Amino acid sequence: MKAVQKPSTPAEMYDRALFYARDSRLPPGYSKPHPTCDWPAENIALLEEYVEYLRAGGSSPQVIRTIYLPMAGHVLGLALKPHPQLDLEIDLQCGLDFLVAKQLSGQWTDVCRCAMLKFRRFLRHRRGQVESQVTHFPTEHYSHGLPDWLARELERLQHIKERNWRPARLDYAIRSFWSGHIRLWHFLIERYGVHEINDIHRQYLHDFIDERLISGAAVSTINSELRNFHSLMTFLQSQGYTIPLALLRMHTLKEPEPLPRYLTDEQVSLLRQEIERRVAQATEFRQRRDALLDRAAFYLFWQSGLRIGEVEELRLEDLDLAGRRLSVRQSKGLKDRTVYLTHATVQALKEYLAVRGPGPTDHVFLYRNQAVSKDLLRGHLKAAGKQAGVDVYPHRLRHTTATQLLNAGCRITSIQKLLGHKDLKATMIYARVHDQTVAEDYYQAMQRIEQRLELLGEPEKPASWIGGHERGLLMELATQLAQLELSLEARLDIAAQMSDLLTGREAIPLNENGRKQNDVLSVHLSPSPALLGSG
Numbered sequence: 001m002k003a004v005q006k007p008s009t010p011a012e013m014y015d016r017a018l019f020y021a022r023d024s025r026l027p028p029g030y031s032k033p034h035p036t037c038d039w040p041a042e043n044i045a046l047l048e049e050y051v052e053y054l055r056a057g058g059s060s061p062q063v064i065r066t067i068y069l070p071m072a073g074h075v076l077g078l079a080l081k082p083h084p085q086l087d088l089e090i091d092l093q094c095g096l097d098f099l100v101a102k103q104l105s106g107q108w109t110d111v112c113r114c115a116m117l118k119f120r121r122f123l124r125h126r127r128g129q130v131e132s133q134v135t136h137f138p139t140e141h142y143s144h145g146l147p148d149w150l151a152r153e154l155e156r157l158q159h160i161k162e163r164n165w166r167p168a169r170l171d172y173a174i175r176s177f178w179s180g181h182i183r184l185w186h187f188l189i190e191r192y193g194v195h196e197i198n199d200i201h202r203q204y205l206h207d208f209i210d211e212r213l214i215s216g217a218a219v220s221t222i223n224s225e226l227r228n229f230h231s232l233m234t235f236l237q238s239q240g241y242t243i244p245l246a247l248l249r250m251h252t253l254k255e256p257e258p259l260p261r262y263l264t265d266e267q268v269s270l271l272r273q274e275i276e277r278r279v280a281q282a283t284e285f286r287q288r289r290d291a292l293l294d295r296a297a298f299y300l301f302w303q304s305g306l307r308i309g310e311v312e313e314l315r316l317e318d319l320d321l322a323g324r325r326l327s328v329r330q331s332k333g334l335k336d337r338t339v340y341l342t343h344a345t346v347q348a349l350k351e352y353l354a355v356r357g358p359g360p361t362d363h364v365f366l367y368r369n370q371a372v373s374k375d376l377l378r379g380h381l382k383a384a385g386k387q388a389g390v391d392v393y394p395h396r397l398r399h400t401t402a403t404q405l406l407n408a409g410c411r412i413t414s415i416q417k418l419l420g421h422k423d424l425k426a427t428m429i430y431a432r433v434h435d436q437t438v439a440e441d442y443y444q445a446m447q448r449i450e451q452r453l454e455l456l457g458e459p460e461k462p463a464s465w466i467g468g469h470e471r472g473l474l475m476e477l478a479t480q481l482a483q484l485e486l487s488l489e490a491r492l493d494i495a496a497q498m499s500d501l502l503t504g505r506e507a508i509p510l511n512e513n514g515r516k517q518n519d520v521l522s523v524h525l526s527p528s529p530a531l532l533g534s535g
Contacts, residue, residue, distance in 0.1 A: 010051045011036040011044050013065055014073035021070075025103040033077025033098070043076045046083045053122055056357030057369035058286040071115040072122075074098055083123070092120050121369070125360040142178035146185060147195050154181060157235050166330050168313050180228045184208055197236070202246040205229075209253065223252040260399040260429060267390045268302065268400060274388035289355045293365060293372070294380045296352040299345040301381070301394050305401035305419050306339065307331065308374045308394040314364040321346050328420065337420045402430040470501050477501075 007013045015035050023032065036044055050072055054064045075095035079086055086092075099112050139158070143151035158177050165173040187208050188194035194204070205226070212222045230250060237243045263271070275295050282288035300306045300314075310328050318327045324341045331337065341349075349364075356366055363371040378394055385392035398419070405415050416427040480486070481494045 010047045010069060014047065014069055014077075017065075017070045018073065018077070021102075022104070023102060026101055030101055031078065031098070033074045034080055035077070036073075038080060039076060040080075040082045042082050042084075047072060047076065049126075050119065050122055053358055053369065055285070056355075057359070057366065058289045058357065059368065060284075060286055067111060067115045068118060071095065071099070071112055072119040075116070075119065086123065088120050088123055092116055118369075121360060125358070125369075139174070139178055142182050145189065146182065147189075150185065153236060153239070154178070154232070157232060160235075164334055166309075166313075166334065169309065180224060181232065184225050184229050187211065197233075197241060197243060197247075200244075200247060202250070205247075205250055219253050219255050223255060226250060226252050257429075260403070261396055262399040262403040263390065263392065263396060265404075267392075270388045271385055271390045271392060272298070274384050278384065285355070289352075289357070290367075290380075292348070292352040292355060293367065294384065296345075296348040297365065297377050298381065298384075298397070299342070299348045301397035302401060303342045303345050304339045305398045307398065308377055311365065311377060311394070312363075312372060312374045316362045316364055319349065319364065321349060331420055333422060335420060335422070337417065339418060399430070402427065406430050474498060474501055 007016050015037075018033060018035060026032070036047075047069070051064060051069060054068055055061075059068065075086070075092055076083065078094050078098060079091045096113060096116050099109060099116075139155065143154065146154075158174060161177065162170065162173075184205075185194075188200060188204055191207070192199070192204055194200055209222060209226075212225075230248065233243050233247050237248070275291075275298050278291040279288070279295055282291045297311055300311050301308075304326075306314075306328070310331050313329075314326070315329070318329060320326060321341070324343070324346055326339050326341060328337050328339055353364075356364075357369065359366040359369050359371065361371050365372040365377075367373075367376055374394075381392060381394060381397075402415055402419060405418070406412065412424070412427055415430070416424055419427060421427045477494050477498050481491060481498075486494075
């Protein structure tokens, strides 16, 4: 039996997949894709370019061979025209229709549909058509149930605030805006039937706070909702609405001031060892590429203190590796700033960029030929931390950066600029976490206190005042006290003598009759009547 030669080129791989394709369920006379021998030459070259594009993006050879390449081949084999003439909607839809006509499983059909979308993204990228990451968020879902005037004013306020929102975060910001406003308004409408501003009483807002606290909502969340309400009231007042002063003077709850959570030096070392281990042990190209991506992002989080959104949106033009710095564009508050890079961070970025591969945009970090998402960055970092036994997330590394810089003697104003804090108070919180200057002052002061105590020496212990002579006197007094014939006055004298001995005062000895030797009074022993009666 003659051995079947393994296909070596993308064209041969597609012809083999087409030969073994399951087409038994196709309707009679349904058009099938043509083999590569019928294709224009430039389409065969395009297929090879697409395979290299996929490999550079980190796709595994098996996925390329079984999913991505056949779907692209179906489009080219059905159209049979040079790829610059392909209609990215109609021609790709023909390929998708052929896939549906084969009547395969729904799960496999969905997988192939995603592969078709990836091929379209490749064609758009090749033609210089960049897909926009911003989507238009439908607000109708959130405004449902609100009075028309309120929905209209909220939409106007949204458009005004959009000027200060980052374009890359527009969809998220719009979603947060509406969800942050409607909870309180739905409470007022459903609980008290509020439809106009004059229907709102201050007590209603207190009731809302109580309900949110009972439900377990965080104080910071409740305050955010109250601030959103106050912002809307202020906006409505500027638009000519009459707003009661009680609604403009609503105070927020007192929030706790928790300290930022940071990693110790030992935890950072464990995490870095795990990330470096993944790079060293990666054997396949895809694994190594992903490991290098994770390592470069880790150093930007830790040694540069970048936010996760700043790493996600970092562009190639923002890097100045020769100058060991980068520019953060339109970060929080639409502010730009310069961030400096360590030698380790620069080296990690260089090694990643060497295997980065092509993508539809100039984002620094790409995953599967697309701009990386913050969820993927967070998930990979948490997985590495779990393996190392360290609870970590991107913003915790940012806290670690600030804490380590402060303890190393970096000025607080420099840390403020590096982190991009508008208010110095936001940076001063790290001084509360672990201020090395305060710690050193404390330990030095306590050392001086201990030295002073050592100079004084150990305090002298009081000498025992009850010597042998005193103990003898006490025993003698106790013996006399036990005599039954003693009078009450004599007993009191003996008790006084014993008290003098115990308190360290000089005692006056008694004579043989139990009386003080220098007592001028003549006290006769006279037994008590009780004793006489018992004789």
